[in-house]
Amino acid sequence: MPGPDRRRAVAVTTGVGVVVIITAAVVGSHLAGTGQSSTTTPATRSASPPISTPPARAGTATDPVASTPVPATTSNPLAGRVVVLDPGHNGGNFTATATIDQPVWNGREMETCDTTGTETDGGYTESRFNFAVATLARGDLEAEGATVILTRPNDTGVGPCVTERTAIGNQAHADAVVSIHADGGPSSGRGFAILLPVNDGINAAVIGPSTTLGIDLRNAFLPATGMPISDYDGTYGLQRRDDLAGVNLTTVPKVFIECGNMRNATDAALLTDPAWQVRAAQGIANGITEFLTSPPG
Ligand SMILES: [Zn+2]
Numbered sequence: 001m002p003g004p005d006r007r008r009a010v011a012v013t014t015g016v017g018v019v020v021i022i023t024a025a026v027v028g029s030h031l032a033g034t035g036q037s038s039t040t041t042p043a044t045r046s047a048s049p050p051i052s053t054p055p056a057r058a059g060t061a062t063d064p065v066a067s068t069p070v071p072a073t074t075s076n077p078l079a080g081r082v083v084v085l086d087p088g089h090n091g092g093n094f095t096a097t098a099t100i101d102q103p104v105w106n107g108r109e110m111e112t113c114d115t116t117g118t119e120t121d122g123g124y125t126e127s128r129f130n131f132a133v134a135t136l137a138r139g140d141l142e143a144e145g146a147t148v149i150l151t152r153p154n155d156t157g158v159g160p161c162v163t164e165r166t167a168i169g170n171q172a173h174a175d176a177v178v179s180i181h182a183d184g185g186p187s188s189g190r191g192f193a194i195l196l197p198v199n200d201g202i203n204a205a206v207i208g209p210s211t212t213l214g215i216d217l218r219n220a221f222l223p224a225t226g227m228p229i230s231d232y233d234g235t236y237g238l239q240r241r242d243d244l245a246g247v248n249l250t251t252v253p254k255v256f257i258e259c260g261n262m263r264n265a266t267d268a269a270l271l272t273d274p275a276w277q278v279r280a281a282q283g284i285a286n287g288i289t290e291f292l293t294s295p296p297g
Helices: 091-094 126-143 162-171 203-226 265-271 276-294
Strands: 005-013 019-027 082-087 102-106 111-112 147-150 176-183 191-195 237-243 254-261
Touching: 019 265, 082 111, 082 162, 091 126, 102 162, 126 176, 126 276, 176 203, 176 265, 176 276, 191 203, 191 276, 203 254, 203 276, 254 265, 265 276
Parallel strands: 082 147, 082 176, 176 254, 191 237
Antiparallel strands: 005 019, 102 111, 191 254
């Protein structure tokens, strides 16, 4: 399992066929804390890959670090691995206020059981988007041999509570959990962001691996989707959060992804496009696969 601090050498084939080696330090220990603005100190991580050119995925034939143990087959690289995908909110939440408003303990404070989530100006709900992408990503990951668990079976139910969603990942001893969302940010803001845990004791053992998962997810989602990194949330698309049961209570590597901003017209056009949703799912699956198959270095 990857540690909190690692270096990764990545082979990149340039446009003229020359193979160069890029070493990217991946250090997450000094990410911005909750609520800390990223706009004034964007370069806190020497490890941060250039936003426009995220490093290629490791594990290629020319990757000098790929000699360490890798899955037995390339067709089922995730055989034996368990992934939990958590499509945020639920379609029935809109008419079940009494249920989803119930307070639950999130590890630091009380939080509501669940929320409705946001929607586009055109009324396309976040819960619908989340479920569509989670379902597509499940197919991608199963095709690679993973066992995939979704935290809800459809988009017509209520909840489950955020605490229950987290328990599903913990009890499955999941190798990776991704909670899939889309944001309701300022209408002028664009892009996707990854939400990472803050150490509260309960999640202490998975801060490092979750950070690595978040970085892998960011680096895969960007080229797969063309969605820009958020210009209003996080540092290079990474934001630590200590107010979410989903990351406060996790005992397995887990992050959230806000796939875009539903309140921004440009993002909304992508988020509601079925073809783009396929790309978003592939980006998420790619990031998880990278996390689960790349040696910690
Ligand atoms: Zn959400």
